[in-house]
Amino acid sequence: MTRAVVLPRPRPEIEALPRYSTASGVATVRWRASSNESAIAPSPAVAEAIARTGTHGHLYPTPFSDDLVAALAERLSVPAAEVLTGAGSLALLQQVLTAFTGPGTEVVHAWRSYEAYPILIGIAGATAVPVPLDAQHRHDIDAMIAAVTSRTRVVLVCSPNNPTGTELSTAELRHLLDSIPAHVLVVLDEAYREFAAGDVDGVELLRAYPNLVVLRTFSKAFGLAGLRAGYAITHSETAGHLRAAAPPFGLSSVAEAAACAALTETAHTDRIVESVRAGRRHLRAELTARGIETPSSGGNFVWIPVGQRAAALEAACVAHGVSVRAFPGEGVRVTVGERAAEDAVLAALNGLTSDLTARRPD
Numbered sequence: 239m240t241r242a243v244v245l246p247r248p249r250p251e252i253e254a255l256p257r258y259s260t261a262s263g264v265a266t267v268r269w270r271a272s273s274n275e276s277a278i279a280p281s282p283a284v285a286e287a288i289a290r291t292g293t294h295g296h297l298y299p300t301p302f303s304d305d306l307v308a309a310l311a312e313r314l315s316v317p318a319a320e321v322l323t324g325a326g327s328l329a330l331l332q333q334v335l336t337a338f339t340g341p342g343t344e345v346v347h348a349w350r351s352y353e354a355y356p357i358l359i360g361i362a363g364a365t366a367v368p369v370p371l372d373a374q375h376r377h378d379i380d381a382m383i384a385a386v387t388s389r390t391r392v393v394l395v396c397s398p399n400n401p402t403g404t405e406l407s408t409a410e411l412r413h414l415l416d417s418i419p420a421h422v423l424v425v426l427d428e429a430y431r432e433f434a435a436g437d438v439d440g441v442e443l444l445r446a447y448p449n450l451v452v453l454r455t456f457s458k459a460f461g462l463a464g465l466r467a468g469y470a471i472t473h474s475e476t477a478g479h480l481r482a483a484a485p486p487f488g489l490s491s492v493a494e495a496a497a498c499a500a501l502t503e504t505a506h507t508d509r510i511v512e513s514v515r516a517g518r519r520h521l522r523a524e525l526t527a528r529g530i531e532t533p534s535s536g537g538n539f540v541w542i543p544v545g546q547r548a549a550a551l552e553a554a555c556v557a558h559g560v561s562v563r564a565f566p567g568e569g570v571r572v573t574v575g576e577r578a579a580e581d582a583v584l585a586a587l588n589g590l591t592s593d594l595t596a597r598r599p600d
């Protein structure tokens with residue numbers, strides 16, 4: 239006789255959460271263009287810092303990554319009290335949502351945007367209020383302003399936006415910040431800022447708008463996605479609330495040392511950024527030549543809005559040895575920076591192009 243196993247159940251919100259997806263083929267393909275990783279490995283100096291710190295792995299780091307906070311504060315010319323670190327900028331976003339939202343509150347964000355957003359909002363027990371992108375795949379700032387209610391605690395802005403690559407201007411961000419109540423936090427996710435074409439600087443905006451939280455990461459332009467290091471800059475009082483909402487020792491000593499070393503390796507970061515800019519130019523030009531228009535991208539990826547053909551394009555890419563991120567019915571996001579991977583995507587497209595242009599979305 240088998241007895242039914244009765245297991246404890248989590249909160250209903252947790253059971254209902256969408257799962258963070260993994261791209262198809264990612265474990266077996268030759269090239270990974272599905273997770274916006276850098277194609278370039280950490281520099282020798284960073285690898286050396288990782289190895290050296292590993293030998294002290296029996297010791298705790300400082301609770302709030304004092305060395306990295308000091309290095310960032312100096313580099314950004316802000317007081318250390320305005321800087322926080324976390325195991326990736328996503329951990330910091332979770333701290334924001336834990337500290338400032340919860341059941342009965344709302345978080346306004348653009349959609350399509352980063353797929354982790356609705357998941358983290360759901361974990362916090364808050365209600366996500368997604369606002370559709372406009373026809374140019376950009377945040378619809380006026381619609382986001384209109385979506386703010388008395389229940390709104392956070393407005394989450396992603397610029398450059400993942401997965402469409404579109405950027406907001408400083409004027410648009412000022413318009414948003416001027417139009418919403420000062421007691422609502424605005425989180426500006428600048429994960430891709432180093433690749434951006436525009437001149438937006440969240441830290442500069444923070445001077446005029448103390449209700450801003452700027453999120454940045456070492457995962458993209460610094461090439462440390464596997465080490466998990468991100469940071470936030472915000473008003474010192476808000477920073478204190480965010481520190482209170484996280485377990486101490488959020489950043490490992492190894493990640494902290496790697497991030498500190500990466501900050502000084504500017505030539506290496508420049509190389510990553512240059513390879514991304516070249517890849518974007520190459521891929522977008524080749525797509526245009528095939529009759530496929532893509533939005534100009536400020537990220538380390540290109541958005542191919544092929545609508546209903548997204549799944550077919552993803553399958554063709556995997557067959558050509560490269561993983562990409564498909565959003566069924568919407569499009570495909572391709573990470574750039576490695577010419578062979580970009581060319582594999584183009585080879586995949588060559589077999590599909592007539593089909594794709596014949597059925598352009600909307």
Ligand SMILES: *Cc1c(COP(=O)(O)O)cnc(C)c1O
Binds near residue numbers: 329
């Ligand atoms: C990649 C990415 C991040 C980075 O997350 P980490 O936790 O720092 O690795 C944050 N926001 C967006 C929109 C991203 O695409």
